[in-house]
Amino acid sequence: MSEDERLPQPATADIDLVTLLHALGDPVRMTLLLSYADGREHSCGPRDLGLDHLHKSTVSHHMRVLREAGVTTTRVAGRNRFVSLRRTDLDARFPGLLDALLAAATATPLRRKAVGP
Amino acid sequence: MSEDERLPQPATADIDLVTLLHALGDPVRMTLLLSYADGREHSCGPRDLGLDHLHKSTVSHHMRVLREAGVTTTRVAGRNRFVSLRRTDLDARFPGLLDALLAAATATPLRRKAVGP
Numbered sequence: 672m673s674e675d676e677r678l679p680q681p682a683t684a685d686i687d688l689v690t691l692l693h694a695l696g697d698p699v700r701m702t703l704l705l706s707y708a709d710g711r712e713h714s715c716g717p718r719d720l721g722l723d724h725l726h727k728s729t730v731s732h733h734m735r736v737l738r739e740a741g742v743t744t745t746r747v748a749g750r751n752r753f754v755s756l757r758r759t760d761l762d763a764r765f766p767g768l769l770d771a772l773l774a775a776a777t778a779t780p781l782r783r784k785a786v787g788p
Numbered sequence: 789m790s791e792d793e794r795l796p797q798p799a800t801a802d803i804d805l806v807t808l809l810h811a812l813g814d815p816v817r818m819t820l821l822l823s824y825a826d827g828r829e830h831s832c833g834p835r836d837l838g839l840d841h842l843h844k845s846t847v848s849h850h851m852r853v854l855r856e857a858g859v860t861t862t863r864v865a866g867r868n869r870f871v872s873l874r875r876t877d878l879d880a881r882f883p884g885l886l887d888a889l890l891a892a893a894t895a896t897p898l899r900r901k902a903v904g905p
Contacts, residue, residue, distance in 0.1 A: 688892050689815050696810030765892035767884065775805050775882035 678738060678745040678752070683760040686741030691765075694740035699725065699733050701776060704756070707743060708773050712753035795855060795862040795869070800877040803858030808882075811857035816842065816850050818893060821873070824860060825890050829870035 681687075695701055699722065706713060706720055713719060715734060722730050734754060737743045741760065746753045761769045798804075812818055816839065823830060823837055834840045834847045851871060854860045858877065863870045878886045 688889075688896055689813055689818050691813075692809045692818075692889075693813030696806055696808075696813040698806050701806050701809075764896075765888070768888040768892050771882070771884040771888040772805075772809075775885050779805055779881075 676747050678747060680738050680744055680757075681741045683741070683757075683764050686760065686764045688765065690740045691742065694736050694742055695772065697733070697736075699730075700737055703733060703737060704742065705773070705776055707754065707756040710756065710758065712746065712755045715752050715754060793864050795864060797855050797861055797874075798858045800858070800874075800881050803877065803881045805882065807857045808859065811853050811859055812889065814850070814853075816847075817854055820850060820854060821859065822890070822893055824871065824873040827873060827875060829863065829872045832869050832871060 695704060702722065703720060715731070716727075720730065734743070734745070738745055738754075741757060741764070743754050744757050746755075758769060812821060819839065820837060830836060832848070832851060834842050834844055837847065839847050851860070851862070855862050855871075858874060858881075860871050861874050863872075875886060
């Protein structure tokens with residue numbers, strides 16, 4: 672698979688902790704993370720992601736934030752795009768963090784919408 | 789120490805993961821977390837926190853975000869306020885998360901300012 676088939680993303684060594692936390696400090700993006708936690712590739716349709724109450728452009732925005740933060744990788748295949756979690760990269764960059772985040776997210780309900788700057 | 793001597797903060801069971809990540813997804817607040825990681829009480833002065841390039845009201849805002857997210861507790865003693873990390877509460881609420889965050893933050897330089905909504 673060539674590099675050209677991926678949308679732009681930071682190298683593993685360039686994944687920044689604060690940017691990562693900012694990306695995950697949003698209920699929609701945390702919901703996406705939980706979807707991607709299965710390790711599979713996911714299509715980008717809001718319906719496929721259980722987010723059909725959101726506009727497609729809103730979902731696209733959230734997916735871009737996750738990709739640019741280094742959380743996900745997006746493979747382009749013709750007109751389709753497939754998103755998956757960068758688990759190996761994240762585990763290498765921040766050992767234990769992803770597991771702790773996923774454990775916290777699955778142990779507690781996602782409730783409040785993050786507010787403020 | 790009575791409840792009246794603390795500024796308002798969420799109960800441990802009400803600490804929300806997304807709100808917590810949003811709070812820490814900011815370079816100033818991550819810097820504050822690293823200061824508080826020593827477990828001691830800290831005064832609120834920007835100079836004491838190594839943040840004397842920021843206005844006092846800006847630092848106060850960031851400290852409020854951390855407190856309202858459940859990251860810190862603020863003890864009021866007369867005209868003074870002392871801030872410390874809620875390590876026991878955070879460890880109880882999200883086991884392993886704080887340690888993973890602090891390990892990630894100390895292993896990598898804090899670089900980018902989080903941007904976007």
